[in-house]
Amino acid sequence: MNILWDTDPGATERYRFALGVDTQALDSAAMVARAIHDNPQVEQIVIGSDIPIDRACELSEATRLDRPEIGVILLRSRVDVTTLSQALRAGIREVVASDDHTALAEALRRSRELTSRLIGHASGGSAREGRLITVFSAKGGVGKTTLSTNAATHLAHSGLRTLLVDLDLSFGDVAISLQLVPAQSIYDAVSMSGHLDDEALRGLVVTHEESGLDVLCAPNDPGDADRIPVPTVSEVLKVARRSYDYVIVDTPPSFTEHVLASIDVSDALVLIATLDIPAVKNLRVAIDTLDMIGSPKDSRIIVLNRADAKVGLRPEDVEAAIKTPIAVNIPNSLTVPASVNRGVPIVLDEPKSPVSLSMKELVDSHIRTGRDDEVGSAAAAVGQTSSRKSLFRGRK
Ligand SMILES: Nc1ncnc2c1ncn2[C@@H]1O[C@H](COP(=O)(O)OP(=O)(O)OP(=O)(O)O)[C@@H](O)[C@H]1O
Ligand SMILES: [Mg+2]
Structure with a gap:
């Protein structure tokens, strides 16, 4: 399942097509951290454009240590080189323009593929999926x-x-x-x-x-x-x-x-x-x-x-x-x-x-x-x- 971290209550509806229905919207870092800790089904976290980049990077760094298979995708209203390099250092998988829903859907698909490969390796690589x-x-x-x-x-x-x-x-x-x-x-x-x-x-x-x-x-x-x-x-x-x-x-x-x-x-x-x-x-x-x-x-x-x-x-x-x-x-x-x-x-x-x-x-x-x-x-x-x-x- 996906988590959408965004303070805007309308965000779930806005990204619904890209995110799919198996998505939980949360509006605070603490709630996201708790969901990552408690729910083994979480595979992707999408961070909305209103969340400051420093907070997004903190969450990504923590997730990278606790649950490295989880993919973090960052939405920004403007994607520039500084944001990209900061995101890269924090282990964020992709940075996507917040109005490009097709790019978000594709980023999620790539990230999901990577997550299933990582899960496969973690379980000894034998549990290949049908x-x-x-x-x-x-x-x-x-x-x-x-x-x-x-x-x-x-x-x-x-x-x-x-x-x-x-x-x-x-x-x-x-x-x-x-x-x-x-x-x-x-x-x-x-x-x-x-x-x-x-x-x-x-x-x-x-x-x-x-x-x-x-x-x-x-x-x-x-x-x-x-x-x-x-x-x-x-x-x-x-x-x-x-x-x-x-x-x-x-x-x-x-x-x-x-x-x-x-x-x-x-x-x-x-x-x-x-x-x-x-x-x-x-x-x-x-x-x-x-x-x-x-x-x-x-x-x-x-x-x-x-x-x-x-x-x-x-x-x-x-x-x-x-x-x-x-x-x-x-x-x-x-x-x-x-x-x-x-x-x-x-x-x-x-x-x-x-x-x-x-x-x-x-x-x-x-x-x-x-x-x-x-x-x-x-x-x-x-x-x-x-x-x-x-x-x-x-x-x-
Ligand atoms: N190649 C075919 N030649 C002749 N009849 C066919 C062929 N393919 C399907 N049919 C017939 O068409 C009818 C509808 O087929 P089917 O139930 O598979 O469609 P469906 O898309 O699942 O329908 P629904 O949307 O109602 O679920 C059935 O009576 C089936 O036997
Ligand atoms: Mg049928």
Whole structure:
């Protein structure tokens, strides 16, 4: 989580997009020092432009000794050489102009990466984190759930420890698509907030027997969605990354605060469009919003679902409209709803069908990385022994 140290009560709202929702605003050095001491979740401190530079440097020097993994970022209304060199000497990671929210978001991302590397080294370097992928589209019904369940099933079936999280908290249908009957849901993580660990998370998931995929389902009661605080979702995803090789997150069709929290910690973002003007327009708006909040462009994977539908719009028209290349085209096929109705993911039901082959291409060429062997052993290093043999070795 982030701490924003600023005396201006409006600062949280002003920097909300850059900082994300997992942020606590504090207005005194003493309160910041106490939070650093008491809360192991604190990873970044952003110091507002009203805080005098000497006070900011004092805090950074103290933090460098007590919690060296924490990143300190300084906001200034004017960035000059004197400020930069003073900040550098005190161990402040970045100095950013207070009106440049994109630069702040990017500085936070760089700092977070450094923090996770430092945490990795501190724990002996063995607890390498898995990859987290959020599947999103601002328009409903384009295939998010189809794609996330099949991608996650394919990863799990390849021998990788995979968790699928249904973040469509009100209307999630991952459980029904996979014919799972969950005893617990993500709602049960709320009572464990602040002390969720690998074992507690394992108690909340249900396993899809055919593939070995673990699933953290959405609540049964749509009303529970509003009772799940955003920091709980962030904590669940953080613990999940430590426990699994891959975490795939299915989402509702809008930028809810829960979705933003997931995007915030994602290594890659799968964005889906279909060949209709509203879907393309919504994808364009989603891309603009992601640019605004500083989400890295190179982590986006654009997928065109039902790409061969003869509806007057071509894949090239979509690429021109969104000014981004399409990574994978998935054909339209009646076998998709048929497999959903049977409750068997199409990658298992008809693995050789063109739809399955394109979904596997998405996973194997764009989601998986060359370090699968390493992440597989990392999961084992944190006490997770896979019950299945690894089928993926040498078979990418
Ligand atoms: N390639 C495809 N060919 C044919 N039908 C498809 C294809 N992809 C998805 N569908 C069908 O489209 C419908 C919507 O898909 P899905 O539920 O995955 O979308 P979604 O984006 O998750 O929707 P929501 O926003 O409501 O959660 C489903 O009935 C699914 O079977
Ligand atoms: Mg869905």
